[in-house]
Amino acid sequence: MTAAPTATAKRLIITCMKNEGPFILEWVAHHRAIGFDHMLVFTNDCDDGTVELLDGLAERGYVTRMDNPYQEMGSGYNPQKGALKYAESLDLVRNAEWVLVSDVDEFVNIHVGDGDLDSLFAATNDPDMISMQWRLFGNSFRDSYSDVLLTQEHSHCAPKYCPAPIQAWGIKTMFKTAGDYVAGAYDRIGVHRPLKRRIADMPNWVAGTGRPVPEDMADQGWRFGIRDHGYDMVTLNHYAVRSTESFLVKRDRGRVNHVERDQGLAYWMRMNFNMEQDTSIQRRLSATKKELTRLKRLKGIKSLHEAAVTAHRSKIAELMAREDMKIFYEEITSPKLTLLSRHLNFVSRAQFNDGPDAISADLIDRLEQVPVL
Template sequence: MTRITLHIGPDAALAARLAQALEARRDALAARHVLVPRSLASIGPNALALAAGDTGDPETASLELDDAARSRLRRQIAGALRDEIAAARPDRVVICAARLADLLHPGDIAALRDMLAPLADAVEIVAHVDDPARLFAARYAAQVMAGRQADPRQELSLLSTPDLRAALIAARPVGDPRTGVVPVIEGAPVWLDLPGLARVWAEVFGAVRLRSASDAPIWGDGLAEEVRATFALDAAPDPLPAARPPVLPSAAWLSRARRFNVALARLCAREGYAVPMDLRRRLLAEMSIPGPPVDSGSLHAMSDRLAPDMAALNRAHEGIEPAHLAPDPPAPGWIEADPERGFRATQYLLAFRPLIEKVASTSGPLNLSPAARAAMPITARHKLAALRGSAFAPHDALPPRPGATPVFPPAPAQGTGRTIVACMKNEAPYLLEWLAFHRALGFDGFLIYSNDCEDGTDAMLDRLDAMGFVQHRDNSAWRGNSPQQHALDRAMDEPLVREAGWVAHIDVDEFVNIQTGDGTLDALIQAVGDATHVAMTWRLFGHDGQQAIEAGFVTDRFLRAAPRHLPKPHTAWGFKTLGRNTGAYEKLSCHRPNKLRAGHEDRVRWVNGSGAALPDRFARRGWRNGRGEVGYDLVQLNHYALRSVDAFLVKRARGRALHVDRKIGLNYWLRMDWSDVTDRSILRHRPRLAVEHARLMADAALSALHRAGLDWHRAKAAALRAHADFAALREQALALTLAPDERAAWALVLDTES
């Protein structure tokens, strides 16, 4: 029998302390058949409350969640919890979600019940209560530091209303992120009517357990026992170190902050700014001033109004200790504190305005594209909100490349020891273009491994071997986790690698696009001078609206790519390495040589695709460039990971060369389908490519194998389109017409390799 115990707050500090204890003791609790779900934390902050109903959370105010998006979020949460519960088979699931107390309507609470009820045999609700005035004083402080403009008279004026909870809900303003009005910040906390909170939750879930707690034990050695009692565990978890309880802002600081919030809201309304929460907190921190916090005794009218009902709760719940709920001594009625020292909010606003204009104008509602609005999960929307306006946002505003002089087809270099090592499986339609292209640049050695081919790629490589164009090795007997790494380990013993002057490992969907001089490998080697290793950074090319597998050149058909400034997701600036074969490294890996030999530390010099020196750490590790390390001026690696939609389906069915235990699905498409910026730079190489390709196709046996391979891929794609799973994947992929920052944010969330 599995039981879910759900803690709904509303005491935010206490709930945070309980959650901290649960997180710290997750593994120990799992051994006792108690599950603390990881999935809720990964989905996003306050995910349960957001899925149940719109709480007006400031962190999600701009995420554009309509009913359909909220339903998807509910399914996502339920599915993630179901998987965790099925894997762990716990007796008890414990969840701490203090924001749930802010749910306004019984319908929202019922939605939460409907989401959780199928996952367990029983769901019980527990909440921690305190004196209403004391709870409100802490919430008011948090609200002001998050942007609240109204003072406590908003709540005090409602105390004479017979149905206090209804009055608190009715007083909540309509949210408007652009003017700083966020309901959960600006509005009265609906749980201020603590008896009303218990009543509405009990109506939906049945009995609600209420508890009270003293600060001293919670922040000291009594935490473990409170966790046990709160979540009805058989035994208390191991004790946690004592922690310092949170210190509330001084009353004078709150007075300053509230007045500044009013002034800032006026500016935002006039100029259309939206201020990110982290910036607001930074600004308010600048005006801090020491002093005592708001005295909850000055809010004793709240305690007096609810005293009879609180006494009834005290009698009905054995978890409540009467001393814990005793109000602080009454004090004169609330009056806002003096902000002190001649504080003027407008002076601070004037000083902060340049920073506000720089940052705030880039934030606000997400304004999602139709595809993102229809499908983007809440976690990706959170990531997008953080990405926009940051230094990691995609754009194509890198300095322009130097102009390139058109070139014509010289004879390929011969005998210069410039070797490419490659691994292939089912690449028949693309092999000859790739080989011709790199021969035309000046590579003259090709060591190619193949495994488990069904489309004739291995037969084409055998023919090319017989013609003297490549050296083909059968890799079908590979062992380990990666056929590619198995081949690269073998390659180190091959004369074509050992005796080469330069070596690169690239795949058949990667093209070395040299931008300097006449576009040849000679020009690139001359441009990098004494560098020993060139990090050739990917430029990701998407499907560019192409759906079918066609006979034309990949480099002709796919001319739209990712923005050049694309630091996230991490795969976008991956690189492959062109390296001098100096014997400095013991091992060849997918992206670079590895295992630097002792004594060679000063004999390697790594540069980026612009010829600029890379940090010393690249001598030993690293397979991607970061900001300040990327460069495309001399060379970029055009990466056609998808090609057409049908080609993607065939690749999906084939599996992966490096990580055979990972599936290629929508995650891969989201990371790789960049069709945002036109890049025709590779076409300067087309005359030489055409000459070399014609030379290869002149062989009747080779051209027949190429055509047969193309037919095989077309037939395979047709069969996959008729398969329900692949048809659904194709439909999903075609529907995802995303803006660059939307794609980046979603890919970051889905990425399993980060």
């Protein structure tokens, strides 16, 4: 177990990582450019340069990296929930003003003012909690991995009105701490929102629309619905699949929360939305690139990033040499699934759960007649 961190933060992101090396710098640069000042990262069994790159950033105070303690915490804890439980005990977390639990494939996309946290806080009248809902971004028809910026090259996504699958309107929640109460109005830090309310009243909690979160979510709920969905002020861009080749690495690596669930054909179909294009996050691209350039100029950081890119490419080659992964790759790049990614509004919630085999040949025949815009 690593030592407790001594860094301080005002606006903190907590995350878990396993073999995310090639994608770290863009994620850090983007979030620093919009106003987050530190990231607490729990790592687990990495072998692609993730730890080395994070430690390089940690030496300069940009992140704090810790070995994930979940295996030492007894049964009942998966990597993500164990890390969050441990994080509650850290002064770094308890002394922060704002905390967000977010993954390295999730990018906060603010639509008001200058597109930064100060603008979001001003537009929402400085609430205690802000929930931002996912907008699912697909592979943008990029099968091969290349070292590009996700926020620049991946713009194909789900439509704003997307009641299915249930993941489409999942949320992550940024919250204020409150003195001795690390989760503010709640007792525990949760994956999607704080848990176990400790106050009688509904917290001052707004959605990405800027409107109050419904009171029936006070004690439970991890997604919005038809009545409260929306992206007026802030979106959480969720690049769950990235390129098709990178998705192979993600599937092989496994999950940090629902560890027992395979990221197979059904997962690919419900997360690979290529129905519309949204480039709104690119208003911050110049600031992100400026911060990225600054990070790469730090001694050793550029070479550590390049080493992670090389390791990622090597892992892709290794997986593509396996017969099972080769077959899986051919399935997810098939004309059928590529076509479906353009028209996922025709897929029911049950079909999303069951996967591509539940889609009738008749539907595919009809979709093939739809002109590509």
